[in-house]
Amino acid sequence: MTIIEESADVPAPRAGGDESTPLLEVRDLHVEFHTRDGIAKAVNGVNYSVAPGETLAVLGESGSGKSVTAQAVMGILDMPPGRIPQGEILFRGRDMLTMSNEERRKIRGAKMAMIFQDALSSLNPVLSVGYQLGEMFRVHQGLSRKEAKAKAIELMDRVRIPAAKQRVGDYPHQFSGGMRQRIMIAMALALEPDLIIADEPTTALDVTVQAQVMDLLAELQREFNMGLILITHDLGVVADVADKIAVMYAGRIVETAPVHELYKRPAHPYTRGLLDSIPRLDQKGQDLYAIKGLPPNLLKIPSGCAFNPRCPKAEDSCRTEVPVLHQVTERDGGELAGRGSACHFWKETIHG
Numbered sequence: 001m002t003i004i005e006e007s008a009d010v011p012a013p014r015a016g017g018d019e020s021t022p023l024l025e026v027r028d029l030h031v032e033f034h035t036r037d038g039i040a041k042a043v044n045g046v047n048y049s050v051a052p053g054e055t056l057a058v059l060g061e062s063g064s065g066k067s068v069t070a071q072a073v074m075g076i077l078d079m080p081p082g083r084i085p086q087g088e089i090l091f092r093g094r095d096m097l098t099m100s101n102e103e104r105r106k107i108r109g110a111k112m113a114m115i116f117q118d119a120l121s122s123l124n125p126v127l128s129v130g131y132q133l134g135e136m137f138r139v140h141q142g143l144s145r146k147e148a149k150a151k152a153i154e155l156m157d158r159v160r161i162p163a164a165k166q167r168v169g170d171y172p173h174q175f176s177g178g179m180r181q182r183i184m185i186a187m188a189l190a191l192e193p194d195l196i197i198a199d200e201p202t203t204a205l206d207v208t209v210q211a212q213v214m215d216l217l218a219e220l221q222r223e224f225n226m227g228l229i230l231i232t233h234d235l236g237v238v239a240d241v242a243d244k245i246a247v248m249y250a251g252r253i254v255e256t257a258p259v260h261e262l263y264k265r266p267a268h269p270y271t272r273g274l275l276d277s278i279p280r281l282d283q284k285g286q287d288l289y290a291i292k293g294l295p296p297n298l299l300k301i302p303s304g305c306a307f308n309p310r311c312p313k314a315e316d317s318c319r320t321e322v323p324v325l326h327q328v329t330e331r332d333g334g335e336l337a338g339r340g341s342a343c344h345f346w347k348e349t350i351h352g
Helices: 066-074 101-107 129-141 145-158 177-189 207-224 259-264 269-276 346-351
Strands: 024-035 038-050 055-059 082-091 112-115 195-199 227-232 244-249 252-258 326-329 335-341
Touching: 024 066, 038 055, 038 066, 038 227, 038 252, 055 066, 066 082, 066 112, 066 195, 066 227, 112 177, 129 145, 129 177, 145 177, 177 195, 177 207, 195 207, 207 227, 244 259, 244 269, 252 259, 252 269, 259 335, 326 346, 335 346
Parallel strands: 055 227, 055 244, 112 195, 195 227
Antiparallel strands: 024 038, 024 082, 244 252, 252 335, 326 335
């Protein structure tokens, strides 16, 4: 179901902004889940930032901690069993983890919004899409039903849903998957937030519709100068829209890079494996590459580098020492801006 926070007291409008100042900073974030079998460490010291107008893509296999990190940022993590033992989530310089529930409600929806991956289960099946879109304006801005309906039609037009005025009273099941995803985007955009988190926004959509949804997100982001966090496991989806990429594995960020640098020269064996797994037109008839093994059990993360049981470059040090996120440099020692790799042998990977 879509989350609507009750608060008519919305923070002041977005200021015109210093693009160099992070909109969101996540610092040393840890998230764990207490289960009957033990403590599952889902997020283990994540650091990233997003500036106004910037797109950060967070990549990784299922279970890598991408969505859990986003839920912690949004403040919608189920606690218990979830718990945040340490870390900071700074939104415009204020730590959201120290805010009261009322303060966080004022930010959700109005300043920070989330697009969930399964639009059909996220939308209420017994309420019209117009009612659900209008609820954002009724709750946050105190508009009447008639005014909220007009705003809903305006939003549907903005995300290019045909015949919006005639379809505002339709129910979610009466729309195609792509149109439902556009409704979710419209809902996230309703109050013109500073930051949008899109969690697998193109899941289960065909390639053509995927491209249309991503183009729409990019266009709206430019229009409103929003920060965008795009969570996905599909490297092909982010190639044309992301500014920078953070690759996650077993709850940690193992590589960071500007998007084109990462595609051209990955600096971590896991990233290289993900890139090698993408189908290529010039390799017809060949078997697709697959990274051997499975992601680790978060109840028993391997010692040292969590990727070592699956890594073709693993040596003894990988099984005993947890690699830090090294600053990646050129062969001559010059630093590569925005590049980091949590691998003992990143030099051999990027320069090999």
